[in-house]
Amino acid sequence: MKNISINTGRKGDFMNQIQILLDEGEVGKARLEALDRLKQEGENAELNYLCAVSHDAQGMEQEAIPFYEKAIDHGIQGDLRIQTYIQWGSSLRCTGKYYEAKEVLEKGGQEFPGNPVIQVFHAMTLYNLEQSSLAVEQLLSILGSHADSPWVKKYQKAISFYAARLDKIW
Template sequence: MTDDWDTRIARVWADDALDDLERVRAIDEIAAERPAHDPRALFERAGARDSAGIEEEAEPLYRAALDGGLDGELRTQAVIQLASTVRNLGKVDEALALLRTEYEHGHAEPLHDGVAAFYALALVSSGDAVRGASIALEALAPHLPRYTRSVAGYARELVDPEA
C-alpha cells in the first residue's frame, strides 16, 4: 500500500491542473486512508496547506507530524517547512531556533543546503542579513565550478573579519 499511496500523493503534487484548494482536498482524501495520527499523512496535509498559503492550518499539522515520529529526510523537510511557516506567521525567533539546530547538526544530510537557505532567510527576517548572506554563501560555495575556496573564505569573513 505504501508505494501506491506514495505514488498517488506524488501525482497530486505534480498535477499542475489542480488549484491550491483542490490539491488540499485531494491530499486530505488520500491521507484519510491512513490512521488519523499517522505522521506521514499529517506531513502531507500540512504541506498542502502550506503550499496553498494556509499557514495557520499547516503549523499544527507539521508539529503533530514531527511529534508522531517522522524520521530521516521527511523529518528534515518537516522542520524546514515548519520553520518557514512560523517565520511567515511572524514567529521569527522560533524559526531561527528550529533552523539553527538543524543547520548545526546536519552538515552531512542531503537537505543541508535547503536548511541553509531557509536559515539564511530567517536570519534576514530577524535583521541579521550579513549572517544570512554568510550562511547562503557557505552553502553555495561547494557547488561553484570555480572560486569555491574564495567564496567560502569570504563567507566566513563576513561574520568574522579575522578569519
C-alpha cells in the same frame, strides 16, 4: 509554492492518491483528502506532512504549521524529515514567526548539519531578525561549498521566490 513529491511505497493507495493530486496541481482536493484521512490516522507522520504541503501549496502557511510539527513529533524519517524541517521553518518565517523559525531551523540543522537548504532558510530568518551580517556570511559560505547540491536545486524555485520577498509576511 512547495511542490515536493514523495515516494510513499506501500503506505497505501490513499497516500499515493494524495501525492498524485499534489503533483497534478489539485492541491485543494489533496488538502481535503488529507484532512479527511487524518480523522482516521492522525498519528501518521507522512500523512501529516502531505496535509501540511497541501495547505502550504494553497498559500495557507499558518494552517500548515501544526501539521509539519505533528509530522516531526510522529517520527517522519529520511528525506521527508529534512523537507519537513525546511518547510516548517519556511512557513514560520513567512508568517512572521521569526524566532520560532530560527529555533526549528536550528534544530533541523543540528539533526542534519550538512543540509545547505536548512542553512539557507536559516540565513533568511537571520535577515528577518536583523542579523544581516551573519545571514550574508552564512549564505556566502553555502554558495561557496554547496552551489551544486541536489538539495539546493530541489528548493531553487522557493529560494529564488523568497529572495525578492524577504520582508513580506503572508
